[in-house]
Amino acid sequence: MPDSILAKVRRWGAARLALLVWLASAAVMPGLSAAAPPAPAQPVAAADLRAVFATPQDIAEGKRVALASCTSCHAVTGIALARGTPHIAGQRPAYLYAELRVYQAGRRGNNPMHNVVKFLSDDALVKVAAYYASLDPAPPAPAAAKKAASKADPVAAGEAAASGCSGCHGDNGISETPGMPNLVGLDAKYIADATVAYKNGQRKHGMMKTLVSALSEAEIRNISVFYALQKPAKAKTPAEGNKEAGKAAAAACAGCHGQGGVSTGTAPSLAGQDAQYFATAMNAYKTGARADAAMKAPAASLDDKVIKDLAAYYADQAPQPPRVKKPMTTEEIADRCNRCHGVDGNSTDPRTPAIAAQRVDYLEPVMRAYRKGERKSTAMTAMLDGMSDEDIAELAVHYASKKARSVVYVPVPTKP
């Protein structure tokens, strides 16, 4: 870096910095500064940016520190080979320095890094951060790239996982076989809970238990969302009972199952349900074979004729789409992360970590630690709040598969 710029940076200390970013793997693009993030809102303490302004001599000294203290785990290349050890090559310099300070202060608890850095001087931390930041980043993990492509869209994944269900439940969950329930018009949570209940034997049905026993939690969730997003229609199956008589009897059910069998609460919708399944379910509640506190009393006093009439009435009602939020794809979630972490996780802010091509076995536990609040970052805990382990696993694979780019920072004071 030319001495004149360095001298200015020192002179203006905490001046606001506009960052000109040069992606190492691309040609120098004069127009790129337009895409650089806005200058930080608060003045940045110059001390925190020392690693950004390091000279080649500083970097050489940093390499000596690394050889003495870091290379057994992070390698001289900064590309770690051991599980759970992050790649730090090409990582952003001010972030590396800030992290080293956190470990040194013992604010990450009983961490292998604490003992390594506790006796190093501040100057050594700045230089070793500058050294690792100056290196070429790790290549993306090829295995991660393959995995990322196959798991990105939860609704598409749900459709694929539900392919074996349509033989009985009909295409897109609209039943064509008497005795097989419609799966459309039902709340996603009800479908998921019912499937889990078959799986753990709480809802007794040998065949359904076998059919769903191999499904993972994520597959069940994706299948349920897939069915809840399908356009509902009545089951294409016959109903024998008397609809008019059924309508009168259904007055007792509307409080829980809604007007016309379109539920707005936790009870399942009944509109458009297959009549034979409906009758089987009512009889199961009656005998207690299907145990449910809410349904025990309503079912107890009904004879076969009333059940058939109710079944015919509900089968004739038009089902409505349940309220369901289409879950974001991994790509859509990542768009939000990229607002801070840069395009495909290539941060352009020297204080925000790059996460492209990072090891999956580092990214996953780190994200879980933020979610739990074990590793402190208000922004990160807020971002990951409510995400499942699967969401986190998919984000980790997503970023591990991205190409990492190193950057060179050229500080330019905004005003003399």
Ligand code: HEC
């Ligand atoms: C005994 C093995 C070991 C040694 C030696 C070691 N590290 Fe680490 N380092 C780790 C592990 C494991 C982690 C992940 C810890 C965590 O999850 O917080 C880590 C994390 C880091 C991080 C945080 C990276 C990030 O993306 O947040 C930095 C920076 C770092 N090390 C730099 C260094 C430097 C510089 C040295 C030498 C002064 C060094 N390490 C020596 C094992 C080691």
Ligand code: HEC
């Ligand atoms: C061989 C036929 C068959 C296949 C294949 C099948 N099911 Fe079923 N399913 C049934 C029958 C029969 C019932 C009614 C069981 C009962 O009486 O509890 C049922 C009930 C259900 C219910 C409860 C519906 C309600 O309204 O409470 C859900 C949810 C369900 N199945 C989901 C699935 C999923 C998901 C798959 C695919 C992984 C699947 N089923 C595959 C036959 C099948």
Ligand code: HEC
């Ligand atoms: C106090 C609230 C309540 C009332 C009143 C009630 N239900 Fe239910 N019903 C439920 C709940 C909750 C479930 C889900 C139970 C389960 O998971 O097995 C249910 C389930 C059902 C099912 C099974 C649906 C399926 O997809 O598997 C049928 C059929 C049914 N009710 C019919 C009726 C009829 C007919 C009446 C009126 C005679 C009635 N219910 C009254 C709460 C109620």
Ligand code: HEC
């Ligand atoms: C508002 C800005 C912001 C957003 C949005 C954001 N992050 Fe972060 N992220 C940060 C900052 C700042 C840190 C460093 C915090 C620290 O010092 O521990 C960080 C740290 C991380 C780390 C640890 C990196 C390492 O090397 O240790 C990972 C992994 C991560 N973020 C992933 C994500 C993912 C995935 C998302 C989207 C779900 C996301 N971030 C959204 C600002 C953000």
